[in-house]
Amino acid sequence: MTAENRLPPEIILVPPPPGPGMPRERIRGIVCVCILGGVLCFGVLAVKGVSNSLCVKIMGCVCAGASVVVAASFWWINRCYQAQRRTFLRQHPSGEADPLAGALATAWKEADRVPKLADVRAALADVVELQNTNRACLVCYGEADVPDVGELHFEPEIITPTGAVRRQLIWLVIAGALIAWCLFDYISLLPSWLPGARPLMGGLMYFFAAGAIALSVWVWRGMIRPTYVRLAPGVIQVLVYPLSNRQPIIRSYPMEPGTLAILTRIRKRLILTLSRGENTDVLSFSRMDHPQQRIDQTWRALLSMAPTPPLSDEKLVG
16 A cells, blocks of 8 residues: 555544542552551561650651552542543543444553553454454544644654653653762761761662663663654654664554554553554653654654655665
């Protein structure tokens, strides 16, 4: 199928599943961990013989405050989720009655997680209307704001490796600042107005781990295997440049039969899963720089009916 006679993708809008935005089993698990942590803290204080001191009272206030914060967070998450679901159904009242959407809804088992690609493919295989389709398939889980792009012409646009994970790098900055704080405390160079870091080392491990993960992702995608995303009318391509070969490995997802694109909105986060043949790629817009701009670029690439311009197999542009 050439670009001139390419048909628009089959768009299926699937409303968010009913019920809470976070599984009750996970809520109970987190609450149990918080309670267990509080009990352990009280146990340690009791063993040290300070059960009647001010420390126990302070620890009790901290545990009570943490419980209130956890409960309020769960309430707010579920409130936002229900508002998202009402907005979707208000914009598309027939969403729950659509048989295609109903078949694909079975693949979205947890509202706070991206549906598994295998489950979506299994649900699509059961839908007779899509078995002999001559168009690409775009499934929108919880995403109702599908723009009208038409035959919009635009030059190929590039998302760089750093641009794809820029917002995630904030953890690297935080971890770096905390490591410097711990180092200065260890060599006794902290200013007098700063508290010591060594008593808080256990609580800081989460930030160190998040920084390490962000650093490893950045090094892998930006240095060891630089990965770019190229967007053009009717196609999204992922270009990987291995160290051993200057010519990139290209995974192409044209909006043609055989391509499956899954957009999943989880509260304010939007994740795109692309699949064609044995190739699969996931784009998380919440990690990118200027996420709304990246979302708009992706919509143009997915929906534009303009002819796809020639794309180089060796260079990013040209």
